[in-house]
Amino acid sequence: MPHVVTDACVLCKYTDCVDVCPVDCFHEGPNFLVINPDECIDCAVCVPECPAAAIFASEDVPGDMQEYIALNAELSKTWPSITRAKAALPDADKWKDVKDKLKYLEK
Template sequence: MTHVVADSCILCRYTDCVDVCPVDCFREGPNFLVIDPDECIDCAVCVAECPAAAIFAEEDLPADQQEYIAINAELSRSWPSITKTKAPLPDADEWKDKPNKLQYLER
């Protein structure tokens, strides 16, 4: 099993999780982060670091967010690795608690 970045990250892209990842499995897109399932060692260190509560163990991913397993796998193949914390997106605090943001995901 691996960890998955889900809906809450879209339009926020907090990067607190990146600094604690021991294997650099995060990938950065325009307004979202994903976890490379081939790199993740399932350590769970990143879960508590996410201000948007957007990271789940695959088996704990809510039923309405199962599509993010495939999204993380797909986008991690083309997005660059991120290994250092960056500032969140400008409106991150406004967006972090809003649900159903998939339509805003920029690929």
């Protein structure tokens, strides 16, 4: 099962996960990252790298974040691939622990 980027990434966009991905399955939007489920090999090396704890195996995505499974699949088709880490968003540390950020997601 592929991995999924969830709510904690919105408005943070830490990219530590990108550097460790062996198949470059991350895609970048304005204020969020997603994983292409067709490219993810379920290696899980990205999970411990995320400072916001935003990445889950699809079968472990919390119930209140299930919509992120479809969002990752949908947005990874149109957003460009990201293969190298870059600076997080300027207010990432402020937003890291805020909950229910879907309303702030820029598509």
